[in-house]
Amino acid sequence: MSVTSPQGFRASGVVAGLKSTGAKDLALVVNDGPSFDSASVFTANRCKANPVLWSQEVVKDGVVRAVVLNSGGANCYTGPEGFQTTHAVAERVASSLGIGAIDVVVCSTGLIGLANDREDLLAGVDAAHSALAAEGGPDAAAAIMTTDSVAKQVHVEGAGWSIGGMAKGAGMLAPQLATMLVVLTTDAVVGAADLDQALRAATRVSFDRLDSDGCMSTNDTVTLLASGASGITPSLPDFTQALTRACSDLALQLLADAEGADHEITITVLNAATEDEALEVGRSVARSNLFKAAVFGKDANWGRVLASIGTTQAAFDPADLDVAMNGVWVCRSSTPAADPSTVDLSGREVTVTIDLKAGAERATIWTNDLTHAYVHENSAYSS
Amino acid sequence: MSVTSPQGFRASGVVAGLKSTGAKDLALVVNDGPSFDSASVFTANRCKANPVLWSQEVVKDGVVRAVVLNSGGANCYTGPEGFQTTHAVAERVASSLGIGAIDVVVCSTGLIGLANDREDLLAGVDAAHSALAAEGGPDAAAAIMTTDSVAKQVHVEGAGWSIGGMAKGAGMLAPQLATMLVVLTTDAVVGAADLDQALRAATRVSFDRLDSDGCMSTNDTVTLLASGASGITPSLPDFTQALTRACSDLALQLLADAEGADHEITITVLNAATEDEALEVGRSVARSNLFKAAVFGKDANWGRVLASIGTTQAAFDPADLDVAMNGVWVCRSSTPAADPSTVDLSGREVTVTIDLKAGAERATIWTNDLTHAYVHENSAYSS
Known part of the structure; x- marks a missing residue:
């Protein structure tokens, strides 16, 4: 259930002294082959x-x-100076493994504008290299946590092959990737072009649908490594399906750990003219501070949903919109329907369903509520 | 210092019983002529x-x-039913004044999805008609308050003519008008076409530059009435300038009274390729919950400013951006400059200055910080 679950990978997580807490803060994941195919997406x-x-x-x-x-x-x-630090870290990893620096992906997370001590980082790389182990995945997952309350890992089994993964992220989760570092590994035999196609398909409906607080990070990276160590070549649809499952699982772990959130909100837009328009409408609601504060207050405020929909360019009749919360249709044909007070918002999971009645496409966006704890964490903690 | 300051207007504010608090909740502003020219903008x-x-x-x-x-x-x-209520209110105003309903603008504010009792409203219109007075402006301004903590009024003097105004709004202030009802009056002699041109010019750089919480209301209305009672015809530039002053004054009153805000933030974008790009960059920062929470925490977090700028399509070099807060250049050429801890954010007024180094255009956006009180007010109060 980690990046070292598939065959052909070692990992480690060590204390390099970058975090003032003394917690693990440097992770290394190594593909031992026989293949070294990969695909990545960035912020x-x-x-x-x-x-x-x-x-x-x-x-x-x-x-x-x-x-x-x-x-x-x-x-x-x-x-x-900062770019040279990144380069020096890649060079140190490369020399310790006997490979080229140009095959070493570097990811960093934490405060913007803060330069880490280069010697601390390089000593950390040495320690991480010494600690590399086929069971090192959980240590690596722990070392990339920032405000995360739990480490996020995943393992999806294929037929004789599998996909492992780890993620870091807890807020600033918005579109085209969140503040999010993700490493995915597989021992399936898949070439780089197919990996790229599968990864783009998987992220498009998982990480790209997270919109925790509308803020987009400067550091997001998702890297998928394929060792080929299982010797098995799955069909591309099978591999893509498993990869999508792994990415969705990690995305929902990120959502559930969003900074200060009380509710996970799933916004589904039905019967849009196009999928893009469904996404635009879903995102408009996910970005409404007024709506998100209402959910925190356990208030099924469908008026704020309609007010958000109205800011989009999607096709719909403003006089014929339906909105449900947790399955209760509180608005039908843009007029009040079921009593909003009958919607039970006491649980963490909230669904919002919007029927645009304008076509046959649909999309889902995941977000969180806007809470006192979000304000507290993001006013007291610099990131 | 109200809508009845210019000659030719009467107004009133009465208790119609719509607010559970028993406060004034219905206002009437009447233009007694001799002219009845007007201009309006809507959400x-x-x-x-x-x-x-x-x-x-x-x-x-x-x-x-x-x-x-x-x-x-x-x-x-x-x-x-709701549309018929609006129509009935206009008809009652018209019959009491001996005019046509098609010359009566109706504005409402409060909870979406809530139908007021029509009889309460019509009785309120009768009471408001009886109470009409040349000194009634302040009563009218009080009657349109919702979560506003103070009534907002303005008076700008011209040469023998003047402009008066009142506004309601305290949050949901975002672009292309806020949750905002504004009535402006003037006794200048200005035709409808010129009023329209002046009003669009004035709102473009005042109400349209407010972006308190990124949420756009369903009810926003700004109406400008010209009685011509002064008999004086100002030049269009003079009138536009005075109107812009009146609108800016009201806009800043709205900003200062935004729900739960601790800081008024003025974001100025310099040296953009176009004014639209300057606005896009300013709005992106005004919409960043992370940045706004940092301001609440008195943290001069310029990293969150850069992260917001990077989400736009404006022309700039990501490696050559300058950012100042309260006049302290904390970021020069996209690298750390002055120590952020030297920026004093203890006062209510915060300035953010962004130099894009991509042209000669500029724009200013006004917003607020994201506070515990904002979350509280918008989770506990349905609107």
């Missing part, structure tokens, strides 16, 4: 951190042999 | 309340003789 934010700028070059040839990740500092907007 | 939300649907028809010929406004219920998504 759509134009302001990218140094590790992202580096790793975008690394992944271009489809070959990745190791991923090194640190928490305790995002290495974002730290200038040329 | 850009496609989900519009019944009073907006009605009033959009009323204003088409440029003639408005009265505005009736109620708090205690938005009359939005209340179905055909």
